[in-house]
Amino acid sequence: MVEEKQQEEELSDERQHLDDETLFIVSQTFKALSDPTRIRILNLLCTGEHSVTDIAETLNLSQSSVSHQLRFLKNLRLVKYRREGRTLYYSEDDEHVMNLLKQAIEHALHH
Template identity: 65%
Template structure:
């Protein structure tokens, strides 16, 4: 085959895609991102809604912040987190929709 008709991915693109899928491969991060796609939240709120320790939530938010999937704003002494990459949220929602179809509509149950 002639290589000139193919488009090849650059190494930075491959690394970026790999990092995104790494982020989406963790169940806790999926839960956090899905919640943040719905509303801006503090660590305390995320912890209460998802039934996780604040330490676990903070650890995952740090990872997600470092790869720029979430951002935060400060209000007094509280940090409020929200999604910072709508493309990744779109991927997440598509994966949830796909899982729902595969499970006969039970993914959100």
């Protein structure tokens, strides 16, 4: 009981004292999720790994637009890639953010 209360107090303290780096990361994450094109790309990557060409064709976007958005998402460590020959295959890289995205989509669908 005492241990539980202490853990709650520590968690409360952490929430009240967010440092600048944490605030920046959180704001950048929400910035990433504020763009409809990035949401479409992340939603597609929830289904598995896709090449830039596949993403562009599936979402009816230009390859340069997809590449630009993927670079933004990669810099935030929301996506990762692997190279096979000359082709880059992208996949999700942050389960927490992907769960947040899925919950937001669920919320929008049932609101």
